[in-house]
Amino acid sequence: MTAPLQSPKEPFHKGLAPSPGRHQGASRQPCLFNDDLPLPLAVLKKPALDHNRAWMRRFLAETDVLLCPHGKTTMSPQLFQMQLDDGAWGITAATAHHVRLYAQFGVKNIFLANQLIGAGNIRAVLDVLHGDQAITCTVLADSLAGVEQLAAVTAQHPYAGRLGVLVESGIAGKRTGARGLEQALILARSIAKSVNSLCLAGIALYEGVVPAGDPKSAPLIEQLHRDAAAVLAEATREQLWGGDEVLLSAGGSVFPDLAVAFLQQSRLDRPLKKLLRSGCYLTSDAQHYRRAAQQMMQRGPSPRNLGDFIPALEVWAHLQSMPEPGLAVAALGKRDISYDIEPPVLQQVCRPGTAPKAFKGAAEVVALYDQHAVLKIAPNHDLQIGDLLGFSMAHPCTTFDKWRVIPVVDADYRIVETIETFF
The missing domain is CATH 2.40.37.20 (D-serine dehydratase-like domain)
Incomplete structure (x- = not known):
């Protein structure tokens, strides 16, 4: 043997x-x-990292936009620290596992730019919030079934707060996100009605699902921005927001200028926190x-x-x-x-x-x-x-x-x- x-x-x-x-x-x-x-x-x-960090600092200094870079790019606490040192508001996550890991790293503001589906995943995120009141975490929704599951699991969890949920606006034929104004408003109203467990925290979108360099992409992005702006305005008119501050978030890795332009032109009758989620800027690539x-x-x-x-x-x-x-x-x-x-x-x-x-x-x-x-x-x-x-x-x-x-x-x-x- x-x-x-x-x-x-x-x-x-x-x-x-x-x-x-x-x-x-x-x-x-x-x-x-x-x-x-x-x-x-x-x-x-290191010289390239330093250059790219300085580029983003200068880019954001020209705007009123906050950076919440997507951590899935690197999943590195050392690189997260560089981004936070440069003024990032928080770090974006994609999964419940990311949220738990970021909390272990010490990240306090976490933006889960994805639908949180499954009771085990929902409880994992709520456990983080329940265990450390200094941590904030918001999630996305694009379906009534998803909203109902979030509300049911949150209502049964010892976490005493309400889970912040953003409606995601999407592009037809592409990835996640509500299609059009009416579908998004149905979700927003459903979240707002779940007052014991959820609160409508904002609107999110991701324009990077369309290819750069394709002339058909610009009209799709413009329509996505119009849809999100319409949801923002109507949710305000119907008084659906669950707090004094509203989050508005766009992607930004492929089209950072278009994402920032949309965020900059967005206005509200209350504080509007504008988040850019670009993660790949730090290392970029040669292709x-x-x-x-x-x-x-x-x-x-x-x-x-x-x-x-x-x-x-x-x-x-x-x-x-x-x-x-x-x-x-x-x-x-x-x-x-x-x-x-x-x-x-x-x-x-x-x-x-x-x-x-x-x-x-x-x-x-x-x-x-x-x-x-x-x-x-x-x-x-x-x-x-x-x-x-x-x-x-x-x-x-x-x-x-x-x-x-x-x-x-x-x-x-x-x-x-x-x-x-x-x-």
């Missing part, structure tokens, strides 16, 4: 040695390009969100004056094989980098011990396996097996969830700190 298997006796995270620096001397900072670390490895570039940002800058002078976001997240791997002319295989795959929107793109290359340089040749990821990326490369390349390859991705959210610990590196790619994720 074999000996029973055991978990590692010390933290053991992908891309990092159990005790970084053990074989390098305590005074030496591990450097990616010296081949000091096991690859593949995701890294966050999907960068194109969206460039399109935003073409729409108006204000974003253009602020400049571009800088991609902060990269994944590095060795070139491990060149089995035939025109093909190269990198030692990273679906377990390491995003692939849900577009394949990764080779951006940089270096020989161990040398400075990285932009990859100028033609290379395309034509197949992505669990641990391998197959690239079609032009014949005039100078790549060698053992080279370090740096990849960008089109969706940082689904790269973060593949790494438990991610180093933050300086301009020379030396590790200055690490962040943790909790997916």
